[in-house]
Amino acid sequence: MTIRMTRRQALGTLAGAGLALGAAPRLLGAEAAATAAPQAPFALPPLPYPADALEPHLDAETMRLHHGKHHAGYVAKLNDAVARAPELAGRSVERLLADLDALPEGVRAAVRDQGGGHANHSLLWASLSPRGGGEPAGELGGALRGAFGSFGAFTEAFRAAAAGVFGSGWGWLALDRRRGLVIESTPNQGSPISAGQVPLLGVDVWEHAYYLKYQNRRAEYLEAFLRVVDWRAVEERFRRARA
Ligand code: MN
Numbered sequence: 554m555t556i557r558m559t560r561r562q563a564l565g566t567l568a569g570a571g572l573a574l575g576a577a578p579r580l581l582g583a584e585a586a587a588t589a590a591p592q593a594p595f596a597l598p599p600l601p602y603p604a605d606a607l608e609p610h611l612d613a614e615t616m617r618l619h620h621g622k623h624h625a626g627y628v629a630k631l632n633d634a635v636a637r638a639p640e641l642a643g644r645s646v647e648r649l650l651a652d653l654d655a656l657p658e659g660v661r662a663a664v665r666d667q668g669g670g671h672a673n674h675s676l677l678w679a680s681l682s683p684r685g686g687g688e689p690a691g692e693l694g695g696a697l698r699g700a701f702g703s704f705g706a707f708t709e710a711f712r713a714a715a716a717g718v719f720g721s722g723w724g725w726l727a728l729d730r731r732r733g734l735v736i737e738s739t740p741n742q743g744s745p746i747s748a749g750q751v752p753l754l755g756v757d758v759w760e761h762a763y764y765l766k767y768q769n770r771r772a773e774y775l776e777a778f779l780r781v782v783d784w785r786a787v788e789e790r791f792r793r794a795r796a
Pocket of ligand 1: 619623674757759761762
């Protein structure tokens with residue numbers, strides 16, 4: 554009974570609100586519509602699989618916090634930053650990161666850190682799969698062998714770059730300006746995009762990415778990470794970037 558009453562009251566309130574919203578533009582005119590708070594330009598992309606899908610390699614609690622708190626935080630702070638620079642409206646995060654020097658000084662550091670965080674994590678979720686691991690076939694497999702000698706030599710160099718990051722940062726497989734494969738690392742939320750590169754695969758070596766399950770054992774986390782890499786997604790990215 555109480556529930557029914559509450560629901561009816563709620564519906565009544567919604568109907569009233571709908572009427573008020575519908576009436577507002579006519580009563581207040583276009584000016585009021587123009588000053589209404591704009592939609593935040595950047596949004597947290599949903600995880601493309603359940604948070605526990607990458608168990609036991611990447612644990613569900615880490616995935617939930619990493620996506621729902623850390624990545625969400627970068628998105629919120631990026632939105633706060635671009636709200637201070639209306640001239641940047643409509644630009645993708647990749648475009649913002651591609652020329653940091655061209656940005657207004659007041660938002661440059663925030664775009665580098667929060668925008669980098671948003672771009673890096675968006676790429677990360679889309680690079681993993683419960684059916685991942687193994688070795689890439691096709692063009693990327695051949696290109697990795699060409700650049701590094703063998704897939705094993707590539708993973709060794711990739712893990713060494715990520716293991717060697719002092720403090721927080723990322724290890725990367727990227728295409729350089731001449732569209733050759735390179736292994737890189739960036740501090741904090743630095744993006745290869747800001748160096749004119751195309752990131753293909755990034756591994757997050759901030760402690761928030763692995764500490765709950767692996768504590769200080771970053772090398773063990775890196776090994777587990779490679780077991781869930783979706784090489785088909787990386788290959789697709791590689792082909793698009795070289796096209
Ligand atoms: Mn992270």
